[in-house]
Amino acid sequence: MRFELFIASRYLRARRRQALVGVITAISVVGVAAGVAALIIALAITNGMRRDLQQRLLGSTAHVELMRTAADGITHWRSLTQRLRSLPHVTAAAPAIYGQGLISRGARSGGALIKGILPAQERTVSSLLNNIREGSAADLAPSTNAGTLPPLVLGSDLAAQVGAEVGSTVLVTSPQGELTPFGLVPKYQRFRVAGIFHSGFYQYDSSFALARLADVQHLFSEPDVVSVISFKIDDLYRAAAVGREIEAAAGPGFMTTNWMEQNQELFRALRLEQVATFIIIGLIVCVAALNILIALTMMVMEKTRDIAVMMSYGVLPSQIRRIFLYQGLLISVIGTAIGLAVGYSAAWVGGHYRFIHLSAQVYSLDYLPFAPRWQDGAIVAAVALLVSLAATLYPSSSSAGILPAEALRYE
Amino acid sequence: MTEVARIDQGDAFLRTEDLCKAFPSGNGTLTLFRDLNLTVRRGEMVAIVGESGSGKSTLLHMLAGLDRPSAGAVYFGSTLLGKLTAGQAAAFRNREIGYVWQMHYLLPEFTALENAAMPLLARNMPKNQAFAAAARLLDEVGLGQRASHRAGELSGGEQQRVAFARALVAGPGLLLADEPTGSLDASTADSVFRLLTQLHTAHQLTSILVTHNLDLARRCDRTLRLRDGQLQQIPVAGMQPDQTPPESTADTGTSNVQSSCVRVQAPGPA
Ligand SMILES: Nc1ncnc2c1ncn2[C@@H]1O[C@H](COP(=O)(O)OP(=O)(O)O)[C@@H](O)[C@H]1O
Ligand SMILES: [Mg+2]
Numbered sequence: 312m313r314f315e316l317f318i319a320s321r322y323l324r325a326r327r328r329q330a331l332v333g334v335i336t337a338i339s340v341v342g343v344a345a346g347v348a349a350l351i352i353a354l355a356i357t358n359g360m361r362r363d364l365q366q367r368l369l370g371s372t373a374h375v376e377l378m379r380t381a382a383d384g385i386t387h388w389r390s391l392t393q394r395l396r397s398l399p400h401v402t403a404a405a406p407a408i409y410g411q412g413l414i415s416r417g418a419r420s421g422g423a424l425i426k427g428i429l430p431a432q433e434r435t436v437s438s439l440l441n442n443i444r445e446g447s448a449a450d451l452a453p454s455t456n457a458g459t460l461p462p463l464v465l466g467s468d469l470a471a472q473v474g475a476e477v478g479s480t481v482l483v484t485s486p487q488g489e490l491t492p493f494g495l496v497p498k499y500q501r502f503r504v505a506g507i508f509h510s511g512f513y514q515y516d517s518s519f520a521l522a523r524l525a526d527v528q529h530l531f532s533e534p535d536v537v538s539v540i541s542f543k544i545d546d547l548y549r550a551a552a553v554g555r556e557i558e559a560a561a562g563p564g565f566m567t568t569n570w571m572e573q574n575q576e577l578f579r580a581l582r583l584e585q586v587a588t589f590i591i592i593g594l595i596v597c598v599a600a601l602n603i604l605i606a607l608t609m610m611v612m613e614k615t616r617d618i619a620v621m622m623s624y625g626v627l628p629s630q631i632r633r634i635f636l637y638q639g640l641l642i643s644v645i646g647t648a649i650g651l652a653v654g655y656s657a658a659w660v661g662g663h664y665r666f667i668h669l670s671a672q673v674y675s676l677d678y679l680p681f682a683p684r685w686q687d688g689a690i691v692a693a694v695a696l697l698v699s700l701a702a703t704l705y706p707s708s709s710s711a712g713i714l715p716a717e718a719l720r721y722e
Numbered sequence: 723m724t725e726v727a728r729i730d731q732g733d734a735f736l737r738t739e740d741l742c743k744a745f746p747s748g749n750g751t752l753t754l755f756r757d758l759n760l761t762v763r764r765g766e767m768v769a770i771v772g773e774s775g776s777g778k779s780t781l782l783h784m785l786a787g788l789d790r791p792s793a794g795a796v797y798f799g800s801t802l803l804g805k806l807t808a809g810q811a812a813a814f815r816n817r818e819i820g821y822v823w824q825m826h827y828l829l830p831e832f833t834a835l836e837n838a839a840m841p842l843l844a845r846n847m848p849k850n851q852a853f854a855a856a857a858r859l860l861d862e863v864g865l866g867q868r869a870s871h872r873a874g875e876l877s878g879g880e881q882q883r884v885a886f887a888r889a890l891v892a893g894p895g896l897l898l899a900d901e902p903t904g905s906l907d908a909s910t911a912d913s914v915f916r917l918l919t920q921l922h923t924a925h926q927l928t929s930i931l932v933t934h935n936l937d938l939a940r941r942c943d944r945t946l947r948l949r950d951g952q953l954q955q956i957p958v959a960g961m962q963p964d965q966t967p968p969e970s971t972a973d974t975g976t977s978n979v980q981s982s983c984v985r986v987q988a989p990g991p992a
Binding site for chain 2: 313314318321325623624626628630714715719
């Protein structure tokens with residue numbers, strides 16, 4: 312053990328008779344380091360993506376939502392909300408009504424999902440109202456300033472799209488329409504922009520508008536009904552089970568969805584991306600391992616006679632094998648250590664300074680998130696070491712197979 | 723009177739028995755030795771001469787267990803070399819055999835001291851002990867001052883002295899020297915040879931020296947010539963190099979035509 316390591320580490324450091332072997336050795340160290348660093352960074356990014364998307368999503372989405380199977384609206388929502396709020400694992404509940412509408416200001420317009428809420432309750436299940444960037448959401452509280460235009464809080468991208476600012480008046484058109492003596496005419500209503508929110512989650516910022524529950528009911532000509540009751544629960548990952556309990560408690564005709572179900576596609580895509588990244592970048596490590604194979608094979612050839620001499624004074628083939636095994640492992644360990652250091656530093660710097668910006672439309676996030684995890688480092692290091700180990704198998708076993716009499720015959 | 727007759731078996735330090743070596747060569751076989759018998763007594767210093775290609779190096783390889791005979795056996799005392807497992811053979815070489823070659827064959831990445839200590843390090847002796855033993859031997863071969871030099875920084879004679887230190891550091895009983903002065907100039911060769919004889923005495927070695935230099939050979943206890951696959955003794959009294967001695971009996975074993983080489987050739991011993 313000690314002997315093998317003594318020889319291996321000296322072989323690694325020594326200047327070589329054949330410069331090429333040294334160059335290839337250096338390339339293999341750099342290759343392993345590059346592969347490991349790239350993997351750490353890439354995994355930190357996909358992990359950051361998932362973490363930040365999830366965070367924002369959960370800020371803006373309820374954990375569980377209850378709605379009617381028949382989409383006919385929940386009539387007795389006050390008592391139902393009250394009752395379901397006291398279920399185990401449920402920490403908060405809030406009613407809301409949704410409707411699809413067109414928001415326009417002059418010639419500019421944009422489709423929006425208009426959500427009627429009771430702000431005091433809404434705050435307990437979603438953080439959208441905490442992300443007001445301009446103006447305020449205070450006006451959304453029920454029955455304030457009757458007589459003035461009803462308030463509306465727009466997502467930042469939606470506001471930009473229709474060219475609305477705080478204080479602007481916008482027209483909200485409901486496709487439901489109203490039957491008049493002149494036939495079916497679209498129903499519209501003017502709203503005052505009271506605030507603009509920015510959640511950082513593009514789907515919300517580009518298509519959500521918040522209004523008072525009663526105003527939205529009125530806009531869509533609905534009686535006193537809500538479309539969903541949203542819940543916050545104590546364990547995110549038990550959303551499905553708690554959802555089933557809520558369904559059961561609410562009685563027939565109700566169904567629930569949860570945040571995981573609603574964003575299944577997104578999370579599946581992220582996981583797939585992570586696997587693909589791992590495989591593709593893992594190829595760098597394989598190429599580096601190939602370099603280890605070449606470097607060691609050349610080194611064995613260079614050292615053939617020295618190996619024979621060692622055998623003449625009783626060094627065992629198994630010891631010779633370990634010399635080259637350790638050499639491969641040393642290359643790999645050094646490369647991996649450098650790679651981990653570089654990868655984690657880069658991920659830390661990237662996460663700290665957020666200097667890489669993304670297009671929010673494409674990625675939902677407007678910066679590149681980094682969330683390095685130590686588990687990733689452990690897996691990457693293990694993979695790098697295993698792949699390198701595989702690369703040393705051939706050269707080390709060929710070194711052990713050297714026949715001393717053959718190797719010493721010439722010269 | 724043959725060697726065989728003169729030496730009783732208990733006296734033999736090293737003994738070969740009907741040693742054969744043949745290589746497949748081209749479409750036939752090249753038979754290097756046929757029933758070669760050699761007996762070396764403890765403490766003897768034997769010179770082996772012979773033309774280039776006569777098989778001297780191959781013979782030493784087989785004596786050290788680095789190569790396998792096609793037939794026959796090598797005994798150290800009562801130990802049959804061919805019976806040892808690979809691990810036992812390696813341990814045996816490590817403790818019992820010192821080997822030097824025409825080239826120094828030192829590891830270029832290591833200092834003289836480290837090179838000299840290699841056989842001890844290889845058996846995982848603690849470094850300080852191994853280096854202490856190596857330092858003693860470097861002193862003995864007159865290189866105490868050069869311990870920290872790499873092989874490349876030493877002269878040819880010095881390199882060969884380090885090679886001797888390495889060969890003897892583990893305290894072997896047998897020294898095999900394959901033309902150790904072959905690449906040295908005459909005066910360096912002479913001093914290296916004198917070192918060899920000194921070490922031979924000081925370490926109570928049994929030595930086998932392959933050389934082309936008949937002057938050096940003559941200074942050994944015995945000189946054998948390897949020719950046509952047989953060892954012939956050259957009498958000490960001023961022999962002409964190529965003159966066959968009247969009694970060519972460096973242990974000619976049986977000169978039976980039905981040689982064991984022929985018999986055992988195909989499978990060879992395990
Ligand atoms: N493995 C082998 N295969 C074929 N021929 C060999 C082999 N080993 C040695 N020889 C041949 O045996 C002969 C003796 O070699 P060697 O022992 O080195 O001679 P010497 O040391 O006396 O010059 C040479 O002709 C060499 O080519
Ligand atoms: Mg030779």
